[in-house]
Structure formats: C-alpha cells, structure tokens
Amino acid sequence: MDFGLDPIRVRVRHSEPLLSIGLHAVLQTIRAIQLMDEDPAGHEEAPHVLITDWSTGLQLVESGDPATAVSIRLLVISSQVREQPVRAALRQGxxxxxxxxxxxxxxxxxxxxxASGRSYVCAEVAQRMATSYSREPLTAREEDVLALLCRGQCNKSIAFRLGIAPGTVKCHVKAILGKLAASSRTEAAIIATELGMVEFAA
Structure with a gap:
C-alpha cells in the first residue's frame, strides 16, 4: 500500500474509555496520521487501520462486519492475551x-x-507465542479448565461451572500439567500466568 504524501487514516473503536482517550491524544499529534471519528457516518473513505479491543476485534472478524472489509486492517490493543485465541484471531483476520x-x-x-499490508505482533506477545510452539498447545476446553484452576477452584467446582463430570476435569488437569511440564496445580497456574495464557476477569 503506497501512501505517498497522503496520511494514514486511522479510526479508534476501543471499549476502554481511558485507553481510547489516550490513543486519540497521541495519534492526533502525528502528522502522518489522519485520525477519523469513531462514528463512520459521514465519511466517504474507510480507515486504513481500525484500532480496537480484543473482544470487539474478534466479534468483527467473526461477524463479517463491513468495517472489516479487505482494505481495512485490524489492530487489537489489549491488557492481556491468551495464546489460543491469538492464533485463531490472526488466522481469521x-x-x-x-x-x-x-x-x-x-x-x-x-x-x-x-497500513503497508504487513502484520504486527508486539515483541512480548511474539516471545510468548514462540515459547508456546515448543510445547503441545492446550485445547479450548483445557484452557477453560486452566482459567478456573488459576482462580483456585477445585475439580468439583470446575466441573459444575463447565457442566462436565469431575472425572473429566481430572483428565483435563492431568493433560494440562503434562503440557506445561508442571508438577502441581499451583506450578501450572504460575506458568500460565507468566506466559499470559489466562485472562482474569475484573
């Protein structure tokens, strides 16, 4: 994508108000960027880059929202990431x-x-992803179990929350420990937190 002297059109559609304000404050000072209103109404041209949050970004690519037309590039900014959704999101758009x-x-x-047609993953996330490729990835269900395990819930509570049998939870926990090379639930939680594999609700 060759811009020449034309600025890069950027729109911010982020669910976190303070972060959104900060992004606007920074981007409006950059001469090479044309910051567009959050409401696309009235604009004839679409943005080159749409900055959004994790949840909204996934919803946009999964729903086929017009805002994610081929010419628009999605940049997700999030406080935490989980490796399984990251891989899926990068594949999906x-x-x-x-x-x-x-x-x-x-x-x-x-x-x-x-804006130049390339992808970009920040260094910290890239390092986490590189580390994850050296081991067998967790399944989506194992990630669900791990998230609850990291909150200190026992197998029975996890089973109730996920609507599965306690024995099934036990099997998932065993698989998680093996994949993370952890000797205990506590160690698995520590490893998962360090690698950014779990996202804690506020």
Whole structure:
C-alpha cells in the first residue's frame, strides 16, 4: 500500500474509555496520521487501520462486519492475551496485536506496518507465542479448565461451572500439567500466568 504524501487514516473503536482517550491524544499529534471519528457516518473513505479491543476485534472478524472489509486492517490493543485465541484471531483476520502497556513508538510501528499490508505482533506477545510452539498447545476446553484452576477452584467446582463430570476435569488437569511440564496445580497456574495464557476477569 503506497501512501505517498497522503496520511494514514486511522479510526479508534476501543471499549476502554481511558485507553481510547489516550490513543486519540497521541495519534492526533502525528502528522502522518489522519485520525477519523469513531462514528463512520459521514465519511466517504474507510480507515486504513481500525484500532480496537480484543473482544470487539474478534466479534468483527467473526461477524463479517463491513468495517472489516479487505482494505481495512485490524489492530487489537489489549491488557492481556491468551495464546489460543491469538492464533485463531490472526488466522481469521486480526492483523496486529499490541499490549496496552506498549510504547508510542511501538504503536506507530504497528500502525505503519498494518497500513503497508504487513502484520504486527508486539515483541512480548511474539516471545510468548514462540515459547508456546515448543510445547503441545492446550485445547479450548483445557484452557477453560486452566482459567478456573488459576482462580483456585477445585475439580468439583470446575466441573459444575463447565457442566462436565469431575472425572473429566481430572483428565483435563492431568493433560494440562503434562503440557506445561508442571508438577502441581499451583506450578501450572504460575506458568500460565507468566506466559499470559489466562485472562482474569475484573
């Protein structure tokens, strides 16, 4: 994508108000970027890059929202990431991923990369993904069990929450320990937290 002297059109559609305000404050000072209103009504041209949150980004690519037309590149900014959804999202149409603690320089690098037709994953997430490829990935159900395990719930409570048998939970926990090379539930929770494999609800 060759912009020449034309600015990169960027729209911010993020569910976190303070982060959205911060993004607007930063981007409106960059001459190479044309910051567009959050409401697309009245704009003849679509943005080159749409900055959004994790949940909204996945909803957009899964729903086939017009805002995610081929010409629009999706950049997700999130405080936490989980490896399984990241892989799925990158396959489905999310083009870039940043952690909300990223620097302004990295934000701009991501925007310019996406606007040029490339993908961008921040260094921290890329490292987590590289680490994950050295071991067998968790299944979606194992991720569900792991998330509840990390909250300190016992097998019986996990079984009730997920609507499965306690014996099934026990099998999932055993598989999780094996895949994470953990000797205990506590160690598995520590490893999962360090790798950003779980996302805790507020």
């Amino acid at each position: 999310v083009h870039g991923l940043l952690l909300s603690a990223c620097s302004t320089r990295e934000l701009l690098s991501a925007i310019f990369a996406l």
